[in-house]
Amino acid sequence: MAHAASHNQGVRGHTLAWYAQLPSWLKNGNFSATELNTILKSHIDTEVGRYKGKVFAWDVINETFNEDGSMRSSLWQDKLGTGYIANALRWAHTADPAAKLYINDCNVEADNAKSDALFALAQQLLAQGVPLHGIGFQSHxxxxxxxxxxxxxxxxxxxxxxxxxxxxxxxxxxxxxxxxxxxxxxxxxxxxxxxxxxxxxxxxxxxxxxxxxxxxxxxxxxxxxxxxxxxxxxxxxxxxxxxxxxxxxxx
Missing domain, CATH: 3.20.20.80 (Glycosidases)
Known part of the structure; x- marks a missing residue:
């Protein structure tokens, strides 16, 4: 962060909620939905709050879809349902109202089943007033x-x-x-x-x-x-x- 500030560079935050690379205590903790919700909120509050005003955009949600457009099985999706996405965006916005909040995914650059599902989700979130500001296209x-x-x-x-x-x-x-x-x-x-x-x-x-x-x-x-x-x-x-x-x- 200090390097970026001294060189007039922007920092993008990646990522707050992902299906992969979760710590073993979290994956194997057998937490209830209520406990898991609290853990995710605390994580977002802490991380986004720590870098408030320093990170211009966050990939809040990363790789939440399967290639056919269905929701990917994950600790978050399986225990909390799709509603965790809206909650995560709202928590991140509260922690830093100035940051741009993104959903980021792969293989959504073309008009296909996966990008259609992402588009439908974006429409739904916006209709609900959820603070979604952008879509990240990984482009590998x-x-x-x-x-x-x-x-x-x-x-x-x-x-x-x-x-x-x-x-x-x-x-x-x-x-x-x-x-x-x-x-x-x-x-x-x-x-x-x-x-x-x-x-x-x-x-x-x-x-x-x-x-x-x-x-x-x-x-x-x-x-x-x-x-x-x-x-x-x-x-x-x-x-x-x-x-x-x-x-x-x-x-």
């Missing part, structure tokens, strides 16, 4: 396979009055990456960033890492890598130019 892509419906899909969320942000952008390539694939990756980075900036209320584009040296991709997608604008030696790749041009409306 494979080279040459950006969804053609991405810009139109982001726009329909923007048309609800919500911010839209690309929150975890990377574009993986089958290894070893060829020069043609690196050129396509550059074009994809340009298109992805343009897809967001071309939509009203696009709030930003965030990469999921800087250098291929520390990318999560090789450990998760076997045989893939080279997903970021800098290579493992921190040298600029064609992707850097593509991203830079996509973020510059005058390029």
């Amino acid at each position: 892509f494979e080279v040459g396979k950006l969804p053609t419906s991405m810009k139109a899909n982001l726009k329909r969320f923007s048309d609800l009055g919500l911010e839209v942000s690309i929150t975890e952008l990377d574009i993986r390539i089958p290894l070893p990456a060829s020069s043609a694939e690196l050129a396509q990756q550059s074009a994809d980075y340009k298109t992805a960033s343009e897809n967001c900036l071309g939509v009203p209320r696009c709030a930003g584009v965030t990469l999921w890492g800087v250098s291929d040296k520390y990318s999560w991709v090789p450990g998760t997608f076997s045989g893939y890598g080279a997903a970021l604008p800098y290579n493992e030696s921190y040298a600029v790749k064609p992707a850097y130019t593509g991203l830079s041009n996509g973020l510059d409306p005058n390029a």
Whole structure:
């Protein structure tokens, strides 16, 4: 936080409620719904309150849908029901009324069953007066396979009055990456960033890492890598130019 403040950088908070990486005491605690509700509220109150005025946006809810649009089974969903989403957003808003509050998810960039479910949830929350301010589109892509419906899909969320942000952008390539694939990756980075900036209320584009040296991709997608604008030696790749041009409306 001190580094960001001293360099005039914004900090995005990720994430307050997720199905994964829960501590064992929580997963194995066999808490009642009432107890679990109290635990989640205390967690949000404490974390958001600690960074009040310092974090400009929070991914309050992360990856709450299955690919078919159904709700993902999780400790929160199974014990508290879908209502935990509205509660978490309300608690976060109370803890820091100035912060923008997001629902963040993967594979929702295209117009598909999952993004339809997210859109319906956003409509429902807004109709209920829940403080939802934005939707985060993770955008973990494979080279040459950006969804053609991405810009139109982001726009329909923007048309609800919500911010839209690309929150975890990377574009993986089958290894070893060829020069043609690196050129396509550059074009994809340009298109992805343009897809967001071309939509009203696009709030930003965030990469999921800087250098291929520390990318999560090789450990998760076997045989893939080279997903970021800098290579493992921190040298600029064609992707850097593509991203830079996509973020510059005058390029």
